[in-house]
Structure formats: C-alpha cells, structure tokens
Amino acid sequence: MKYRSDIDGLRAVAVLSVILFHIGFRVFSGGYVGVDVFFVISGYLITAILKSDAETGQFSIVKFYERRIRRIFPALFCMMLATSIVALLIFLPDDLAGYGGSVWAATLSVSNILFWDQADYFDAPAEMKPLLHTWSLSVEEQFYLFFPLFLILAYRYGSRRFLSGTIIAVALTSFALSIWAADRVPVAAFYLLPTRAWELLLGSILALGIVPPLRSRPAAEACGMAGLALIAIAVFTYDSKTIFPGLAALPPCLGAVLIIHSGQHLKDGLAQRILGSPPARFIGLISFSLYLWHWPLIVFAKYLSIDPLATPVVLLVLTLTFVLAYLSWRFVEQPFRHPGGGWTRARIFTFGFASMIAAVIFGGSISLAQGFPGRMPEQVLRIADEKSYLDADRSCHQAFLKQITAEKLCIRGASGRAPSFLLVGDSHAGAVAGSVFEAAARKGLSGVQLSDSGYRPMPGFLKHGEQAKYAWMHKQLVRVLEERPSIRTVLVVIYWHQAVDSTEYYNAQGRRLSGRDGTSQGLTALVNAYPDRHFIFMTAPAMSMTFGANPAARAALFGYDYAPSVPLADFHAMEASYRPIMADLAQHANVDVMDITNLLCGAGGCSGLIGGQLAYRDNNHLSTAAARALIPAFEAALTMSHPPAQERLTLDAPAQADGRVRPAHW
Structure with a gap:
C-alpha cells in the first residue's frame, strides 16, 4: 500500500x-x-x-x-x-x-x-x-x-x-x-x-x-x-x-x-x-x-x-x-x-x-x-491474607449463588428464639453479619440473613445486568417478610456508593433508571409496602484504593509506613450522592437511619486502621475488627422500640450511659 x-x-x-x-x-x-x-x-x-x-x-x-x-x-x-x-x-x-x-x-x-x-x-x-x-x-x-x-x-x-x-x-x-x-x-x-x-x-x-x-x-x-x-x-x-x-x-x-x-x-x-x-x-x-x-x-x-x-x-x-x-x-x-x-x-x-x-x-x-x-516474607503474607479479615462463618452469605431459599435461610443469634429481625443487603451486609448476630445474641434475640453480592432489597426493581439475581432474591425477600410474622425489624446494609453512583435499574414497567432514581424509588417502595415493619438503614463506610489487605501488604513489602486515611471533607463528598435518599427515607414513620460515621471517622478523617488493625479487608468492605466496633450500635438498633414519627431518631451509637441514641442531625 x-x-x-x-x-x-x-x-x-x-x-x-x-x-x-x-x-x-x-x-x-x-x-x-x-x-x-x-x-x-x-x-x-x-x-x-x-x-x-x-x-x-x-x-x-x-x-x-x-x-x-x-x-x-x-x-x-x-x-x-x-x-x-x-x-x-x-x-x-x-x-x-x-x-x-x-x-x-x-x-x-x-x-x-x-x-x-x-x-x-x-x-x-x-x-x-x-x-x-x-x-x-x-x-x-x-x-x-x-x-x-x-x-x-x-x-x-x-x-x-x-x-x-x-x-x-x-x-x-x-x-x-x-x-x-x-x-x-x-x-x-x-x-x-x-x-x-x-x-x-x-x-x-x-x-x-x-x-x-x-x-x-x-x-x-x-x-x-x-x-x-x-x-x-x-x-x-x-x-x-x-x-x-x-x-x-x-x-x-x-x-x-x-x-x-x-x-x-x-x-x-x-x-x-x-x-x-x-x-x-x-x-x-x-x-x-x-x-x-x-x-x-x-x-x-x-x-x-x-x-x-x-x-x-x-x-x-x-x-x-x-x-x-x-x-x-x-x-x-x-x-x-x-x-x-x-x-x-x-x-x-x-x-x-x-x-x-x-x-x-x-x-x-x-x-x-x-x-x-x-x-515473600511471612509477615507480608500474613497481612495480605484477605480471608483473615472475614468472619469465620460466611455460610449464610451469597443466597443467590448458593440458592438458599426463604425457608432455608440461616437463623442466627440467640438459640431457641423466633427470629425478630432480618439482615438484608449486599456484600456490605455480609461483611458485618457476624457482628450483627453477636449483638443480637447479647440481647437474647435472633434473626435471619438474606444477602448476596450487589443485591439491594427493592422488590419490583431489577438491577441492570443482574436481572435474574434480583428477581430471585426479591422473591425470597417477599416470602420472608410475609411468611415470618415474628420478624418486625429489617436492617438494610448496602454499598450505597455503588448502588447510587455506578448502577442502573429497571422499574416494574421496564423503564431504565439511574442509580440515584432507582435506589430512591426502590427503597421507598419497600418501606411503603411493609408499613408494619421497622426499617433501619445503615450508612456506608469510607472507601479508598489505599484501604485493605493488599495495600497494607505492599506497604510492608516496600518498607512504607501504612496509615491510610480519607479526609472528612472527601468522605462527606462521597456521601453527597446518597445522603438525600436516606434523608427522604427517614421521613417515613417506619424508618430510622444508623449512622456509623462517628464510630469509624474522627475530626482528622476516616482511617483505614482501627485499634492498630486493618479496618477494611479491601477498598470498601469493613474488616472483622471494624465490624466488631459497631456491635454496641447494632445492639441499640435491634432493641430499639420504634418511636412515633415526630420523634425520629438517627442511630449514631450509644451516646450516653443509659444507652439512648442521639437525635437526628441531617
């Protein structure tokens, strides 16, 4: 040529x-x-x-x-x-x-x-x-x-x-x-x-x-x-x-x-x-x-x-x-x-x-x-092992992958008690599940877990690219809520950033929605469909490519000091896309918000470490150590009697000796 x-x-x-x-x-x-x-x-x-x-x-x-x-x-x-x-x-x-x-x-x-x-x-x-x-x-x-x-x-x-x-x-x-x-x-x-x-x-x-x-x-x-x-x-x-x-x-x-x-x-x-x-x-x-x-x-x-x-x-x-x-x-x-x-x-x-x-x-x-x-040095291998930052029992997670139907869902917490709550959500729910059910056991309660990677409980709405998973999971969710009347509280833990910022959905009419619109409409439909249930939505932790086992192990290998942190202003910017949705949900009489910001972040920002241990297993999932730091907040949430609408509360953490929680501060 x-x-x-x-x-x-x-x-x-x-x-x-x-x-x-x-x-x-x-x-x-x-x-x-x-x-x-x-x-x-x-x-x-x-x-x-x-x-x-x-x-x-x-x-x-x-x-x-x-x-x-x-x-x-x-x-x-x-x-x-x-x-x-x-x-x-x-x-x-x-x-x-x-x-x-x-x-x-x-x-x-x-x-x-x-x-x-x-x-x-x-x-x-x-x-x-x-x-x-x-x-x-x-x-x-x-x-x-x-x-x-x-x-x-x-x-x-x-x-x-x-x-x-x-x-x-x-x-x-x-x-x-x-x-x-x-x-x-x-x-x-x-x-x-x-x-x-x-x-x-x-x-x-x-x-x-x-x-x-x-x-x-x-x-x-x-x-x-x-x-x-x-x-x-x-x-x-x-x-x-x-x-x-x-x-x-x-x-x-x-x-x-x-x-x-x-x-x-x-x-x-x-x-x-x-x-x-x-x-x-x-x-x-x-x-x-x-x-x-x-x-x-x-x-x-x-x-x-x-x-x-x-x-x-x-x-x-x-x-x-x-x-x-x-x-x-x-x-x-x-x-x-x-x-x-x-x-x-x-x-x-x-x-x-x-x-x-x-x-x-x-x-x-x-x-x-x-x-x-x-x-690699043994110390580096030990730090890099992501499994060491997970709860020992993960058998109840990935319900769709394992085809765990509603009647076979795990009942965890105090033994011999009818389940009073449902933990539902995506892999973020899986990350804190062990701590949720330990908190329940301490209070003499039990509950069931329905979670799978990328799942958000929004019956009638399907996630773009995972329509089959959502249809199946929604079916199990509806069955749990309708066939187990003892369940009065629903704890929703999802990866809010992903749900809102990088996902799209279809509504019941097949119309394609942005992550923000789909999440807002889908979760609103959920709480409206079950006005007799008490819904608690947990906020999301920070996320950073410097968090987790892999960066920590690389820092140890290359001889760096490892003290990753997300500035508080950056963290609030991350939250900006989903906080309005949570604020709207909190206006419903049967909804509360569990805000974990004060437990994992301080005036200097949101650290990737907690008590000298990794707070995250990867760039966005909490480690077992960080999840355990939330146990008191989970105890307060699961034992909270649902207040009237005019006394809306946001669960930050037990703020006083009597265990009362702080008022909402949207």
Missing part, C-alpha cells in the same frame, strides 16, 4: 487518547474510544492488503500469518518478558497468580474472554492487571482467524455483490448485537468479538470500495474535519458511565471512517495536514509500542506508590512510555517487520511458536504455584 501519513496521525490521536485516559487526565474521560479508532484502522489496512493480494492472485494464508507474527509478536513478547520480570519482583502472590493467567490468555489471544470473566474494564480491580490492554489485541486476532479465509473464498467463488452484501449484513448484525448487549450485558459487550466485529468491518467496507467516492474537494474537507470532531466529542464527553460500545461507539468509529475516506481522495486537506504533521506522524509510527508499554508502566507505578500518583510520577511514567516505545519500535519492531536480516519465514514461525509455548508454560506455572508465595 502507498504510505498514508494521515493514518499514522490518526493512530497518534487514538493512542494518545487511550494513554491520557489511563494515566488519569480527567479531560480525556472518554479516551478509551481510541481503541475503537484502532479497530477501524486495522480493518481498513488489513482488508486493503488482502484485497490487493486476492486481486493479483498472490494471497497466501501462510504469508498473511507471517506478516501478523512479524507485526505483533516481537514487540508483544518483549513487553511481556519485561513485565513478567517486574511482576515476579514486586507482585504479591495473589496478584502474581492472576497475572500468570493473563500471560497465557494474552499469548493464546483469549485475554478478552479472561478479563470479561474477571472484571469490568472500568472497575478498580482492573487497574492492577498489567496485561489488561491486550484484550483489544485478542479481539483483533480472533477476527483475523476467520476474516481472511472468508474474504479470499468470496473473491474466488462468489460475486462482488455477495461479498459486499455479506460484510454489510454481518456488520449490521454485530452492531445491533452491540446495542442490545451494551444495555443488558455491558461487560461482555465491551470485551467480546461479536459486539466489536462491526468496528473492524467498517474499515473493511471502506477498503473494499463499498462506500461511494467523494466527488469534490469541499466534500472531502468536510468529511475530514467532521471525523476529527466526532472523535473529539467522544474523547472529551464520554466517561466510564457511558453505555458502551453500542450506539455510543458509532461516533468515534464513524469519525475514523470519515477521516480515512477523506484521505483517499484528498492528500492536502486541513485534516490531512493536521494528522500528517511530523509530531503526529512520529507518534503514529511508534503507536503500537506506545500502546503495549503504557499500561504496564501505569499499573506498576500505582502498585509501587499505593497512594494516588503524584504529578511528578505521572510525568515520569509518560516519559518512560515514550522512551521504551521508541526503543521497542527501533530495535524490536523494525528488525522483524520485513523479510531479511536473517529472519526468514521459517525462523519467524519457529520464533513465534517457541515464544507462545514458553509464555503458556510460564503463565500456567505461576498460576499453578499460586504466585510463588515463598518469595
């Missing part, structure tokens, strides 16, 4: 958007769409090459995969080798074991499937996976397992109309599936090929000449600038809450199509001059290596620093990214790119297969060895 400087410039736009998004520049909140731009470029370039080979009778599947190996493998395995060495040196065993799985998954081009199963791309756990970015490479390689063969067979045995019609039909089907899945199974939609294939096929449609040519310079100019505008709009206005890919992926992909199409007919347009400038062209040339190296460097910087990255560290990471990318491009990519220099086809395939076998064995060994815990 003739060299297209504007395409290199487009690569630069794509890779810089991704890097600046990942490093944390808020203005690039939608920078992840750079990957979508890459998909369109890849589909265009690869299809153009395949088309040329097919039309000249030079296509060879062996030659095609030789080119792929030369293009991808040297830089990829160089990055993975360096990343593996660093991971072996600094990763805790659990993190290293997880990394081992990503090594073999990336090698076999299935890392997108692995990460789909593990974590949402935008969730905090994903930030500690050095090979997370290889998901996009896996999508491409899966696409190129099938597309070249189809294209060549269509050229040899089909008509041009059949080829065009089939590609357009598949692209439209993939796009429709992407729209459907982004709304219902968003994580799968983000990672998997069926919902991403249309983006690559857009480039193919362009390369095959299916799109009508531009007839005038003004039209080409308009297309180029419109393309830049569409990409910019996505980069600067999207964020992690945007429903993606689906319809939202269309503007950046269409933008890439318009720019490439414009450049097919106009070499000196404004868009082409911008993208073809020397700096943009250079960044585009090294864009593959930039993409490969930037994410592991960001992950390792965060892993080593524990605290959020300071500006000097951010600048250092960016500098190292460009230095390593240039070296990788100059001394790894270039020597392997073209036949010659001793790298014959036979040697390239030998190198490729040997690298794959070695990487799969290495990654599998790390996983099987559970991250080689012998590398």
